[in-house]
Amino acid sequence: MSEKKISEIQKEYKETSELLLPDFIEEYINDGRPGVSKIIGMAQKRMEKLRIERERIEHLKEFENQYWPEFDYIGGIDEVGRGPLAGPVVTACVVLPKDCSILYINDSKKLSASKRDELYEIIMKEAVSVGIGVCSEQRIDEINILQATYEAMRQAISECSVEPQVLLNDAVTIPEVKIKQVPIIKGDAKSISIGAASIIAKVTRDRMMVEYDNIYPEYHFASNKGYGSAEHIEALKKYGPCPIHRRSFIGNFV
Structure with missing residues (x-):
């Protein structure tokens, strides 16, 4: 004893x-x-x-294991922020090492905010490369949300310090990209690389919206992240749009 x-x-x-x-x-x-x-x-x-x-x-490494024997650098790509009324769309491209053993990676929507923050730090430390792309609300209004998302994804790829040899994408095929692409439906819950990208993109965008909340507190961006919550729509009707609102998204409210 x-x-x-x-x-x-x-x-x-x-x-x-x-x-x-x-x-x-x-x-x-x-x-x-x-x-x-x-x-x-x-x-x-x-x-x-x-x-x-x-x-x-x-x-969760099933798709990566199909390509790791031949390729060293597999990039997972995901986006956050296609649906909000305000703020940018943010994308991430994450290249994980072949011996990656990070636990709890998942679709960012299935994780708590504290768990996402914790995993963000681990992924940023252990990933071979992380690239982040941001497309502004003005650009979204100019070229539409789908094209803006593609543009942000291309930016994320270009921001990687190591160019991916294969891209695992969450459901989409990105135009104007010559790297081999593998679109995976609901990929953020099926691929560790896409799941990691969803976490990086989500945490990055959420932190941006918290900063915007300090500038435009009447819209409660820290809590709604720009999405069309009741309090956000009420503030939009009361105060009108602020500079980060997507004019092409708010026609029904102003």
């Missing part, structure tokens, strides 16, 4: 990283005290969740 108090073991468990869980379990599994057994049970459940998550991530 360990000489440590159960409260000390509980604190140690909370501070134990995922990587060191097996060592923690091995150290205390024969302790014998009911309180410690309960903690070990929690650690084992956590280990099982990790096993399931690792299997999910391996499955």
Whole structure:
């Protein structure tokens, strides 16, 4: 039996990283005290969740694994912000290493804001290359949202420090791009590279909209991110459009 108090073991468990869980379990599994057994049970459940998550991530590499034997640099591309009434459309192109083991990557819409922020930092640190493209609301009005999205995607590709050899795209084929493209329906939930791109694009755009909220607080951009929430539409009708509103999107409200 360990000489440590159960409260000390509980604190140690909370501070134990995922990587060191097996060592923690091995150290205390024969302790014998009911309180410690309960903690070990929690650690084992956590280990099982990790096993399931690792299997999910391996499955998420299905498309990448088709091309990694031949190519070193596979870029995942996604966009955020096609539907809002205000603000830019933002895209990202992410090239992950072949030995990528980042857990919890998923379609950004399925993740909490705090988890997206956490993964953003990890992806930016571990990716081979990240390119970000931004197309303004003025440009959206000028050439339409689809063409603006394509333009932002081309910008994201060009911003990569390493040019991708293959592009995995979320559902689209980007015009004027000579690199091999593989469009994948709902790709942000099927490809680890596209999922990573969706997180980078989402966090980048959300942070931009929070900054715009400081400039135009009456529209509540920090909470609605430019989308047509009830409070946003009410403010739009009351105050009229601000400089970052998409004139081609707001005709029904002003």
